[in-house]
Amino acid sequence: MRIGFRPSVRLAALLVAFGMNAALAADDPLPSWKDGASRKAILAFVAAVTEPGSPDFVAVPGRIAVFDNDGTLWCEQPMYPQAVFIRDRLRAMAPGHPEWKREQPFKALLEDDRAAVAGIAEKGLVDIVTATHAGMTSEEFSALVRDWIATARHPRFRRPYTRCVYQPMLELLAYLRAHGFETFLVSGGGAEFMRVWAEPAYGIPPDRVVGSTVRTRYELRGDTPVLMRLPEVDFVDDHAGKPVGIGRAIGRRPLAAFGNSDGDYEMLRYVTAGPGRRLGLIVHHTDADREYAYDRDSLVGRLARALDEAPARGWTVVDMRRDWKVIFPAEE
Template sequence: MRALLASMAIATLAVPALADPLPSWTDGDAKSRIIEFVEAVTTQGGDDYVIADDRIAVFDNDGTLWAEQPVYFQALYALDRLKEKAKADPSILTSDTLKAAAAGDMKGAMAGGEKGLLEILDVSHSGSSVEDFKADVRDWLANTRHPTTGRAYTDMTYQPMLELLTYLRDEGFSTYIVSGGGIRFIRAFAEKAYGIPPQQVVGSAGKLSYKVVDGNPAVMMDGQIAFVDDKEGKPVGIDTHIGKRPIFAAGNSDGDFQMLEYTMAGDGPRFGMLVHHTDADREFAYDRKGHVGVLSKGLDEAEQRGWLLVDMAKDWRRVWSSAE
C-alpha cells in the first residue's frame, strides 16, 4: 500500500513536469498561445491539423536564439581573424575600415556601416576551405569569451528558446535557422548548441569555388558577398533551402519582418513571434535604436498582424542556457 501510494505520488508529481514543455517560460499569454498553436496543428482530426512534413519552423539566430550585443558575435570573430591575418600580411588592410578593425578600434570599424562590416567579413572570411573555416570557428568559440559577460558565446543561447526548439521537434516539426549571419559560421556550432544539423541552417554566404589543391578537392571560400539572407532575402533563402512555406517563424528584429509576413500569409494555421529585448538586468534592453537588432516596424505592427511579442523580462523565467 505504501508502495502504491508512493508510486501514485510520483505519478502525480510527474504529470505537471511532463505537461510543461516550456518550464523557463512564465505561465501567461505567450506560453499559452505557443502551446495552443502546437496542440492545434498536431491534433489529428482537428480543423487545424497539419501533417508532420509541413510542420516547418524557422528561427532567426542573432537576438532570437542567442545574444547579439554589443555587436553580432560573428563580427567579433571577424575582427579577431582580421587582426591575425594582418599580422601575417599587412597589405590586406586596404581601407580605413580595415585598418581600424585590425587595430581593435571598434568605433572606427563600425563607422563604415553595413558596407564596412561586409568589407571586414569579406577579407576575414576568405581564403580557406569550408572545412578549415568550420574548424577555425569552433576553435574560436571554445577559446574566446564575451567582452562584458565573460561567458562563452555558446553559453549565451536562450534557455526558453532551446526549450521551444525541443518542444517543436518533439511534436514533429522540422526546425531551421534562417539568419542574416553567415551560413558556414552558424553551421560550425548549431548542431551542438541547438540540435540543428547543417542542412537546416540557412544564412548569408560569400562566393565559393571548387578547387583541387595539391590533389585535395575542396570547396573554397572566396570572399565577397553572394547572398544576403536578411529582410527580403529571408523568404528567398527559405524557398531556396527548404522549398516550402513555413508555418511557424520566430525573430527579433525588422530584419525578420518579411520572414514573418511570408510565413503568416500561407493558408491554414500560422504562428509568428518576435522576441522583444526588454531585460536590461539579465540580458540587454533595446529595440528602435542602435546598429544591431533594430525592432521598430515589427513593434508597431505585431499586434494588428497577430504576431506574438515576447516580453523577455516578463515572459522568461530564465534567460541563459548556462547557469545564471
C-alpha cells in the first residue's frame, strides 16, 4: 500500500509546493514596496487590466509598459552613468588629444565639471558623439560598453552600475511580466549603450530597448558587412521624442509609463491619454540617506512640471523614502 501510494503522495507534494509558491507570490508580489498609495495604485491597475471580466481588461498581446531608465530603474546621480562612460572614454583617448585640455565640451567632461557638463548644448553633444560614439562598428561599440560596465563602479555606492538598480522596480518589472506585460525601456540614453546590459540587469532584451541613436551605415569591411556608427545624431529619445520613439519602435500606445523627470512628461501624457485604464507613475527621489533627494533644482533628472501636474493628471508619485523598504538589491 505504501508503495502504491507513493506517486500520489509525490503528486500531492508537488501540488502543495506549487500552490504554496503561488500563494506566497500572491501574498507579496512586491515585497520591497511598503503598503501605501503607490503600491495600491500598481496592484489596482494590474488587476483592472488583467482580470477576466474587468471592464478594463486588455488581452495579452496589448499589455505594454514603458520604463524610463536613468533615475527610474537605476541611479542617475551624481552623473548619468552614460556621461561617466563618455568621460572614461575621453580619458582613455586623451593622450592622443592634448587640445581637449582647453576645448569644450571635452574640458568639462575630463574635469568632472558637472555644471558645465549639464550645460552642454547640441553642438557639444555632436562633438562628443563624434569623438566617442562613432567611427566604429556597432559590435565594436558594444564591446567598449561591455568592458566599461564590467569594471566601472559608482563613486558613492562602490558597486557596479548594474547593481545600482532599484530593487522595488526590478520587482515591478517581474510582476508586470508575470501578468502578461511586455516591458520596454524608453530612455534618452543611447540604445546601443543600454542594450549591452539591459537584458542581464532588467530582463529586457535588445529589441525592447528604445533609446537615442546615432546614424549607422551598412558597409563592407573586406567582404564582411558591418554597421558603421556615423558621427551624426539620428534620434533623441527624450521629452517629445519619447512618444515618437514609442510610435516608431512599439507601434501602439502603452498601458503604463514609469518615469522620474520632466524628460518623461510627454511620454506620461501620451500613455495616460489612451482609452481605458492607464497607469502613469513618477519615482520621486526623496531619500538623501539611502540614495539622493532631488527634483526641481537638479542638473540631472530635473522634475518640476510632471510633479506639479501629477495630481490633476492622476499620476502616482512614488515617495522613495516612504514607499520603498530597500533601494538596491542586497550585496551579492
